[in-house]
Amino acid sequence: MNTTFDQAALEQLVQPTRINKQVYINPEIFELEMDRIWGQAWIFIGHESQVRKTGDYFTTNINHKVPVVMVRDKNGKVQVLHNRCAHKGAKIVTSRSGNAPGAFRCPYHGWTFSHDGNLLKIPNESGYENTGFDLNDSCNNLQPVAQDNYKGFIFATLSSQAPDLKTWLGGTTDCFDNLCDRAPEGEVEVAGGVLRYEHDCNWKFILENLNDTMHPMVVHQSVVQSAQAYISSLDTDDIKQKAEAQIILPFGASFENFEESGITGFRYGHHYDGGKTSIHADYSVMPEYHQAMIDRYGAQRTQEIYAFNTHNTLLYPSLTIKCAVQNIRVIRPVAVDKFIVETWSFRLKGAPDEMLQRTLLYSRLINSSASMVGPDDLEVYRRMQEGLASNASQWVEMHRQYGRDQQLKDRVRGGGTSDLDVRTQYQAWRYYMLGEDYA
Numbered sequence: 001m002n003t004t005f006d007q008a009a010l011e012q013l014v015q016p017t018r019i020n021k022q023v024y025i026n027p028e029i030f031e032l033e034m035d036r037i038w039g040q041a042w043i044f045i046g047h048e049s050q051v052r053k054t055g056d057y058f059t060t061n062i063n064h065k066v067p068v069v070m071v072r073d074k075n076g077k078v079q080v081l082h083n084r085c086a087h088k089g090a091k092i093v094t095s096r097s098g099n100a101p102g103a104f105r106c107p108y109h110g111w112t113f114s115h116d117g118n119l120l121k122i123p124n125e126s127g128y129e130n131t132g133f134d135l136n137d138s139c140n141n142l143q144p145v146a147q148d149n150y151k152g153f154i155f156a157t158l159s160s161q162a163p164d165l166k167t168w169l170g171g172t173t174d175c176f177d178n179l180c181d182r183a184p185e186g187e188v189e190v191a192g193g194v195l196r197y198e199h200d201c202n203w204k205f206i207l208e209n210l211n212d213t214m215h216p217m218v219v220h221q222s223v224v225q226s227a228q229a230y231i232s233s234l235d236t237d238d239i240k241q242k243a244e245a246q247i248i249l250p251f252g253a254s255f256e257n258f259e260e261s262g263i264t265g266f267r268y269g270h271h272y273d274g275g276k277t278s279i280h281a282d283y284s285v286m287p288e289y290h291q292a293m294i295d296r297y298g299a300q301r302t303q304e305i306y307a308f309n310t311h312n313t314l315l316y317p318s319l320t321i322k323c324a325v326q327n328i329r330v331i332r333p334v335a336v337d338k339f340i341v342e343t344w345s346f347r348l349k350g351a352p353d354e355m356l357q358r359t360l361l362y363s364r365l366i367n368s369s370a371s372m373v374g375p376d377d378l379e380v381y382r383r384m385q386e387g388l389a390s391n392a393s394q395w396v397e398m399h400r401q402y403g404r405d406q407q408l409k410d411r412v413r414g415g416g417t418s419d420l421d422v423r424t425q426y427q428a429w430r431y432y433m434l435g436e437d438y439a
């Protein structure tokens with residue numbers, strides 16, 4: 001695309017300890033990010049349990065523009081197809097999810113396509129005879145998007161140059177493994193619907209806030225105080241209400257607690273905080289569930305699974321995972337100052353239903369638009385979007401613990417209150433936006 005930001009100008013925007021405000025507010029930068037970051041990275045599409053039967057589909061976008069449909073074909077394979085008719089370009093599927101029995105039929109001229117994208121039939125086909133049109137030419141199919149999955153989590157990429165998915169995921173595969181290991185049957189499935197929440201600010205704010213552990217005790221102070229006051233007002237036998245309100249308390253954890261949990265960064269902008277401990281360290285054990293885990297894995301392995309306790313994992317730029325809580329958030333940019341986040345919850349196969357109920361409660365209490373925690377974050381994102389319009393300064397800074405990050409073979413480690421998470425993301429930003437490779 002034509003842009004006023006040439007390579008030299010882009011290089012100046014992201015420096016080791018500061019980011020130019022244009023990265024958050026400039027529509028041209030946003031379009032470049034959609035093309036170069038969202039057009040090159042692996043983007044999370046969905047979980048295979050969202051399309052169980054032949055013809056089940058789920059629609060989404062790769063970035064703000066490119067519509068795709070994930071569908072289970074007749075051979076049981078999950079396909080990711082461009083949601084764009086080969087005839088004149090109409091979007092074939094507009095529902096968010098459903099089942100297309102037999103085939104997809106375009107609503108405009110009725111071309112039909114199999115679930116693996118092949119063109120099956122054209123109405124009044126004789127009009128194409130002797131025109132050079134070839135029904136069997138693959139360009140007349142719904143075009144596939146390169147896709148792969150790790151443990152049922154399906155990613156797709158618009159790039160033909162992307163590394164294979166497992167290489168791209170790097171050490172974050174530990175988080176997918178741990179999420180599945182927390183199920184007595186070793187698998188998870190989407191359950192309980194989706195919470196969809198529009199944010200009127202730049203898409204990167206939520207990613208940079210995810211493991212910003214200097215904010216919870218400030219931004220969420222009032223809700224933690226309210227939860228504490230509510231718990232104090234309860235009778236001793238109000239066990240259920242107390243347990244629910246206690247979900248909010250860890251958001252008031254101290255700087256020391258967060259520092260101890262540490263942050264681990266990887267190539268391509270991925271990272272997690274926690275590992276040995278996190279603010280979710282106490283969420284795992286419910287007696288019936290614990291017994292099911294012991295029966296499946298034995299006591300030692302069960303403890304190892306619980307002990308890998310991360311708070312938030314980011315798969316830059318489109319997915320965040322909470323292993324110990326069993327929910328994910330999926331990010332989709334809409335415009336420079338708008339994005340959508342969806343929270344999906346998972347059932348641990350083989351676990352008692354109360355585990356899913358707690359996950360759903362967590363999602364409602366913390367991540368929904370009607371929660372008491374998520375809207376705190378949105379309020380500060382909005383204030384940043386408004387504040388950054390000012391020319392008082394051109395910069396947003398990320399100095400915390402700079403120079404102290406510990407570079408290991410395939411990862412970098414730092415203190416839990418460091419800006420390592422943001423530095424990791426902007427290393428990826430330079431990789432995708434500038435073509436700057438890792439050392």
Ligand code: FES
Pocket residue numbers: 085086087088089090106107108109110111
């Ligand atoms: S645009 Fe799809 S059949 Fe014509």
Ligand SMILES: [Fe+2]
Pocket residue numbers: 209215216219220373377
């Ligand atoms: Fe927050």
